[in-house]
């Protein structure tokens with residue numbers, strides 16, 4: 001069972017204000033959250049691992065990233081890779097795919113759905129204005145958008161399943 005820090009799961013649902021930081025009870029929204037996913041034939045320990053490994057087409061390098069324990073270390077190693085030339089066009093689709101694999105886990109899907117209609121923003125202090133906003137209001141927040149799209153997809157999927 002997934003234990004989330006601080007706030008009981010049902011409390012996720014009770015609030016309506018935006019979630020502006022993927023920390024504490026919302027850490028499961030972060031790409032740093034440990035989860036087993038299989039992506040393009042390799043098993044990874046987080047979406048961060050899979051995303052970073054996808055920057056290269058070299059399968060030996062991808063396996064090396066997959067063998068790293070900590071998602072933060074995978075991010076650091078990923079940033080040293082020779083990045084494939086088409087990465088900029090691909091990266092958002094890669095993120096969308098790995099996020100979908102992550103939330104195929106029913107428990108994680110339940111947590112994401114429990115955030116209701118709250119706006120999801122990866123507010124951060126590490127300067128990421130692509131995947132999040134830094135400071136709040138500045139950035140494209142692609143990760144938050146992808147998570148909200150996935151939430152909508154799951155909601156629709158569950159609605160159709162219960163009709």
Ligand SMILES: Nc1c(N[C@@H]2O[C@H](COP(=O)(O)O)[C@@H](O)[C@H]2O)[nH]c(=O)[nH]c1=O
Pocket residue numbers: 030031032048051075078079122126128131143
């Ligand atoms: N979540 C999170 C981070 N952010 C993650 O880093 C990734 C972007 O990597 P890149 O495309 O190489 O800039 C993306 O998954 C974003 O969510 N960074 C952190 O230092 N701490 C964190 O808790």
